Amino acid sequence: MQNHPVFTDNDPQSELSTLNLGPTHPATHGVFQNVLQLDGERIVSGVSTIGYIHRAFEKIAEHRPFYQITPLTDRLNYCSSPINNMGWHMTVEKLLNIQLPKRVDYLRVIIMELARISDHIVCNGVLGVDTGAFTGFLYMMEFREHIYEIYEEICGSRLTTNVGRIGGFERNFNEIFFSKVRKFLVDFPKGLAEFESLFNRNRIFIDRTKGVAAVSPETALSYSWTGPILRATGVDYDVRAMNPYSSYQDFDFEVPVGTRGDVYDRFLVRNEEMKQSMRMIDQALKMIEKEDPTIFHADVPEYYLPPKEEVYNNMEALIYHFKIVMGEVETPVGEVYHSVEGANGELGFYLVNDGGRSPYRLHFRRPSFINYQMYAPMSRGMLLSDAIINMSSLNVIAGELDA
Amino acid sequence: MSKVTNEEIIGLITAKFGDKVIIEGEPYGMLTVETSREAIIEFLGFLKEDAALKFGFLTDITAVHYPDLEKQTGVVYHLHSLVNNIRIRIKVFLADGDVHIPSATVLWDGANWMERETYDFFGVDFVGHPDLRRILNVDDMTVFPMRREYPLEDPNRVDKKDYFFGR
Numbered sequence: 001m002q003n004h005p006v007f008t009d010n011d012p013q014s015e016l017s018t019l020n021l022g023p024t025h026p027a028t029h030g031v032f033q034n035v036l037q038l039d040g041e042r043i044v045s046g047v048s049t050i051g052y053i054h055r056a057f058e059k060i061a062e063h064r065p066f067y068q069i070t071p072l073t074d075r076l077n078y079c080s081s082p083i084n085n086m087g088w089h090m091t092v093e094k095l096l097n098i099q100l101p102k103r104v105d106y107l108r109v110i111i112m113e114l115a116r117i118s119d120h121i122v123c124n125g126v127l128g129v130d131t132g133a134f135t136g137f138l139y140m141m142e143f144r145e146h147i148y149e150i151y152e153e154i155c156g157s158r159l160t161t162n163v164g165r166i167g168g169f170e171r172n173f174n175e176i177f178f179s180k181v182r183k184f185l186v187d188f189p190k191g192l193a194e195f196e197s198l199f200n201r202n203r204i205f206i207d208r209t210k211g212v213a214a215v216s217p218e219t220a221l222s223y224s225w226t227g228p229i230l231r232a233t234g235v236d237y238d239v240r241a242m243n244p245y246s247s248y249q250d251f252d253f254e255v256p257v258g259t260r261g262d263v264y265d266r267f268l269v270r271n272e273e274m275k276q277s278m279r280m281i282d283q284a285l286k287m288i289e290k291e292d293p294t295i296f297h298a299d300v301p302e303y304y305l306p307p308k309e310e311v312y313n314n315m316e317a318l319i320y321h322f323k324i325v326m327g328e329v330e331t332p333v334g335e336v337y338h339s340v341e342g343a344n345g346e347l348g349f350y351l352v353n354d355g356g357r358s359p360y361r362l363h364f365r366r367p368s369f370i371n372y373q374m375y376a377p378m379s380r381g382m383l384l385s386d387a388i389i390n391m392s393s394l395n396v397i398a399g400e401l402d403a
Numbered sequence: 404m405s406k407v408t409n410e411e412i413i414g415l416i417t418a419k420f421g422d423k424v425i426i427e428g429e430p431y432g433m434l435t436v437e438t439s440r441e442a443i444i445e446f447l448g449f450l451k452e453d454a455a456l457k458f459g460f461l462t463d464i465t466a467v468h469y470p471d472l473e474k475q476t477g478v479v480y481h482l483h484s485l486v487n488n489i490r491i492r493i494k495v496f497l498a499d500g501d502v503h504i505p506s507a508t509v510l511w512d513g514a515n516w517m518e519r520e521t522y523d524f525f526g527v528d529f530v531g532h533p534d535l536r537r538i539l540n541v542d543d544m545t546v547f548p549m550r551r552e553y554p555l556e557d558p559n560r561v562d563k564k565d566y567f568f569g570r
């Protein structure tokens with residue numbers, strides 16, 4: 001695959017023009033730069049430049065204790081931070097061989113599926129904006145706000161949530177949380193139905209998206225695509241179904257797939273995934289009722305930071321608190337790969353541990369980074385306006401792309 | 404769950420490659436093998452194409468730097484067989500001053516940026532890569548920052564000296 005800059009000809013007779021799309025163009029929704037060579041409105045070739053917000057998370061992680069890496073994961077895909085947080089906690093729990101109580105797993109599923117919905121809301125809403133329909137975006141933003149209010153109930157934050165701890169959650173979920181989730185489950189289907197009625201059979205939207213940037217399953221797999229954009233091509237690879245984590249095997253859900261792998265299919269797959277997410281949240285709420293309502297973390301005092309009042313009044317808790325905070329906890333030497341189904345693909349954590357205070361090496365398998373590399377090659381021959389909606393349908397998040 | 408077991412994979416690998424591939428173990432259930440750079444493309448191609456294994460999905464390429472080892476840089480491949488739902492980890496260790504390995508872009512298009520990232524941070528030269536440039540760091544950077552000899556912060560920084568904070 002030729003990816004080099006090809007803008008070598010300074011031929012004044014050339015009819016081609018060079019366009020710098022980005023790094024900060026309103027249509028790119030983040031710091032993405034693509035230098036495009038255009039023949040009229042048609043793209044002849046393009047080169048992606050990334051790394052504008054590279055923050056060296058992998059290097060920083062080598063110098064932080066495990067629990068301080070959670071805030072770094074927030075800033076990968078910041079549209080669905082809880083999935084990243086949970087993925088990281090589960091990686092460490094896998095390393096430490098911690099078995100979680102079922103209730104914690106189900107609470108995590110609720111949070112992760114809410115995060116998936118909020119991510120898909122943004123992606124599909126923005127796709128509407130880029131095709132010229134602002135209404136859907138505004139309708140859906142209301143529900144993202146409701147999800148963020150639910151986050152606030154459990155961790156106090158909205159965007160970079162830093163929710164949960166290694167071994168469970170920092171505090172039990174309150175009744176306001178559950179009532180807000182129940183209300184969301186009632187309200188959101190109506191909003192989603194309204195959103196779908198604006199788009200799914202809208203002639204203008206279909207003309208703009210159907211057949212645009214169609215990708216075959218073979219190409220998608222060769223480029224290591226994962227997530228909704230891979231499923232839109234017809235490959236039913238979903239980490240939640242293939243390698244269930246956090247008790248996803250207890251849930252009854254379907255993996256929606258597309259047929260043509262174009263922008264329209266990606267849009268439909270995301271909409272359908274939101275419905276499946278709601279199904280899972282509904283099931284989780286029912287299953288939680290059968291569990292002991294006081295359990296919100298695993299009983300692993302040597303790894304789980306104790307509550308502050310116990311630290312002040314209980315000798316063991318003080319010792320554990322000290323050991324955890326000072327990084328004196330024994331951790332097994334080994335290497336572990338754990339992946340979760342992020343909102344835009346398989347988010348993997350490759351953790352090499354030497355038993356020290358921080359990971360010896362931590363690598364994030366970031367779906368945005370891997371999905372985005374096909375953008376420039378696939379833009380060839382496309383209209384500029386189609387390339388714009390293709391970018392928003394890939395759901396590439398700059399924070400995750402550049403880590 | 405998975406349709407083939409790690410033991411069956413080990414059997415197939417040793418039958419084909421003998422001592423060219425060393426079985427390291429199965430940490431946390433994932434089969435980990437080590438091979439040499441001479442065999443890596445043939446080995447990856449075998450894993451990808453073999454009718455029983457079908458490790459057709461390249462999950463990740465990265466590297467780990469071990470300054471204490473004789474061969475300091477370990478290139479790590481993660482493959483996933485979507486048909487059999489099983490994963491495998493392949494490592495190749497490279498000695499310092501001789502950090503090159505054939506590119507996997509001949510097998511997967513997706514290896515392109517993964518290898519560029521590995522080059523960018525560890526200085527691994529992927530021979531045969533169509534466009535091996537830095538990807539996340541600035542182009543005129545001269546070091547490979549994820550190697551262990553580079554500290555997190557530049558020790559020559561002057562903007563964090565104590566006297567700026569009244570200490």
